[in-house]
Amino acid sequence: MRRTSVIVVITATLMLALLPIVEVTAKGAKVNPPTFGTGPTQGEIVAGSVTIFVSTTTGLDAASLEIFDGVWSVVTNITSATSWLYNWDSSSVSDGNYQFRLEGWASGVSTGVTNGANFVVDNTVPxxxxxxxxxxxxxxxxxxxxxxxxxxxxxxxxxxxxxxxxxxxxxxxxxxxxxxxxxxxxxxxxxxxxxxxxxxxxxxxxxxxxxxxxxxxxxxxxxxxxxxxxxMVGPTVGTPTLSINSDWNNAQNLVFSNLFNGASDSSGSGIAGYEVRDSVDTTWDSVGIGGAGTLSLQEGVRTIQFRAVDNVGNSGSSSDYTVRIDHVAPVAGGWLVPELTTAQSGAVGITVQASDALSGIDSTLTKIQYGFDSDGVGQTPDITGSWIDVGYGLSSSLSSSIDWSTKQDQFLSLRAVLIDNASNSDNSVTQHFMVFPSLDLSWNSASVDRLVVRAGTEGRVNVTSMLVSNEAYAGSVVVRLQTAPADRNSNVVWTTIETRTLQPNSLADLQEQMLWTVTILNPGEIDIRLTADSSDSISERDEANNDAYMVAQGASQKMVGAVPSFSPTLVMTIIAGLYIGLQISRPKSEKCLS
Known part of the structure; x- marks a missing residue:
């Protein structure tokens, strides 16, 4: 019971603490003064409408609500007609410190005053x-x-x-x-x-x-x-317009534009600009928000990268484009041309050797040109006066309609107009090829019947020779037999021993055999030469093969053993054999006695 009483006392105390703080002044004994059921609490800050509820209203006719802001003034009378409630508009006063009080009235007589808590009115928003x-x-x-x-x-x-x-x-x-x-x-x-x-x-x-x-x-x-x-997400770059495509090109610069075409930063901070680089570079070049610019191009297969950058510095993924750049024209090498003679007939195949390190040679545009020149000098053929196209590619054939029989000692001039797949072009240096006569005289054979003879009037060496022609020749040919000492110096000239003039048509069958005799009067080694057309009056393909050389030696009786080419005669060989046989067949005793 004691514990229950303590709890009741504590609870009552707490409830009283929650009630508005009031000060009650009794002015009559018959009816109690009104009290604040609700209203501002001590130090409370109020704004807008404040609800005042009057309690302890038994026997009251009305309760006068007054406010103090330095002086007391009546706000309103609260009666049972309003259920003892009043909603006070705090904006009716200025912001500041205030206090309410209630004074009860019954039959025109005050029943006492109850002072409310001090509070603050604040109707001004922050x-x-x-x-x-x-x-x-x-x-x-x-x-x-x-x-x-x-x-x-x-x-x-x-x-x-x-x-x-x-x-x-x-x-x-x-x-x-x-x-x-x-x-x-x-x-x-x-x-x-x-x-x-x-x-x-x-x-x-x-x-x-x-x-x-x-x-x-x-x-x-x-x-x-x-x-x-x-x-934190990079933007997407648009699809640019490029001045070149991915085929081989010789452009020095790439012109690009419209990087904004289709570019987006989705719901991000927005695109601030665009960047470009060659993939081999480590740094990006800014081209601004316009999305256009020019990039210098290096040779090779290049990857050009574009990307967008947003306003907070995020870089989007790159959009890559491949370009193939070649700034150097093809380089010409030599020519593959058959030997040209006046007997040439039919188409003549020719090939220019050329190379291009990057894009390769465009055989559909590269072409070979030819002409005829009188002296094989200069870059333009002077007989034809201009270049004549043969055909496209690195190999072609000269027309079979060319009459080569009229071109002796002229020069076939050739050049190539070389174009690669990147449109680089250059003309090769003109090269000249002489048209030789088709006729060629040469010695098929020329030999002596002995290398060493006894010098004197009986020291004869017989020479057998065969002069041949590569084609039937109807003219005459002058042939000379000449000798000279083998140990001669440059001032010694050849001595003509015999001159023969072959009759016309001697070489109609392409060959002519001739027999010669040389008498070696003096000891020593001599050179023997056969020369055809020594005056070069006949136009030939090769004048260098018109001479044939041989050697023979005249020996005295005393010098036979010293002659390098001397060999024993058959009789001497038989006598030596008989002698050796007799020595082997002798009895041993005879050998001992001897």
Whole structure:
């Protein structure tokens, strides 16, 4: 029972503490003064409509509500007609400190006064709000068009600061920020005036409109909105217009434009500009927001890369384009041309040797040209006066209609117009090829019947020779037999021993055998030469094979053993054999006696 009594006392005490603080002054004994059932509590800050409920109304006709702001003044009379309720409009007074009191009336007589709590009227909302999104990478955040963008990782931090003007500040809230979650309130009590917001898992891209709400002590609020975005995703570059395609080209520069065509940063911070590079380079070149420019091209198969960059510095994936660049024309080598003679007939195949290191030679445009020249000098054939196209490619054939029999001692002039697959072109250096006579005289054979003879009138050496022609020749040929000492110097001339003139048509059968005799009168070695057409009166393909050389030696009786080519006669060989046979067949005793 004692414990129950204590609990009842404590509960009653707490309930009394929650009631408006009033001061009751009794002015009559018959009816109790009214009290505040509801109303401002001690030190409370109120705004707008304040509900006053009058309690202890038994026997009362009315309760007069008065307010004190230095002097007491009547606000209104509260009666049972309004169920002893009154909604006081606090805006009817200026902001400041006030106190209510109730005075009861019964039959025109005051029943006493009850003083209410001291309170504060504050009907002014917080003003001069300052709300800052700190250190954006792009934009200010003050409007949708100037949204503050951040290139911030998921584990980053967003910082906000705020301030406001109010006579009775309360607390502030921050809402609509990147999640997950939301920041705690700043206040009431200590106000930090900032939030450093981090969740550890910010999204990679998105937009938010953070709202600052500032509450004063009366619960009045003011709000301010900012506009932010997170962008960690690079933009997509558009499809450029290029001055060249992927085929081989000799362009020195690539002209490009319209990089914005189809470019997008989705819901990001927006494209700030475009960049370009050759893939072998380590740095990118900015071309600005216009998306156009010029890039110097190097030789080879190149990969040209384009990309877009957004306003917070994110670079998108590159868009790659292959170009093939060749700045050097083909290089000509030699020519493959058969020997040209006046007997040539039919088509004559010719080939120019040429190469191109990169794009290769375009055989559909490369062509061979020819002409005829009188002296094999110069870059333009002087007989034809201009170049004549043979055909396309590195190999072709001269026309079978060319009459080569009229071209003796002229020069076939050739050049190639070389074009590669990148359109580089160059003309090869002119080369000249002489047209030789078709006739060629030469010695098929020329020999002596002995190398050594005894010098003197009987020292005769017989020479057998065969002069041949590569084609039937109807003219005459002068042939000379000549000798000269083998140990001669350059001042010694050949001595003509015999001159023969072959009759016309002697070589109609392509050959002519001739027998000669040379008498070696003096000891020593001599050179023997047969020469055909020594005056070069006959035009031949090769004048160098018109001579045939032999050697013979005249020996004296005393010098026979010293002659390098001397060999024993058959008789001497038989006598030596008989002698050796007799020596072998002799008896041993005879050998011993001897």
């Amino acid at each position: 003003s001069n709000l300052a709300f800052v999104t700190e250190n954006p990478d792009f934009g200010t955040g003050l409007s949708l068009s100037t949204r503050a963008w951040y290139a911030i990782p998921s584990t980053g931090t967003l910082s906000f600061t705020w301030n406001a003007t109010d006579a009775n500040p309360g607390y502030a809230t921050l809402t609509n920020v990147p999640g997950p979650g939301s920041p705690s309130n700043d206040g009431p009590g200590f106000l930090a005036h900032r939030w450093d917001w981090a969740t550890g898992s910010f999204p990679s891209q998105g937009t938010w409109d953070p709202v600052l709400t500032v509450y004063d002590g009366a619960g009045l609020t003011s709000t301010e909105t900012r506009y932010i975005g997170i962008d």
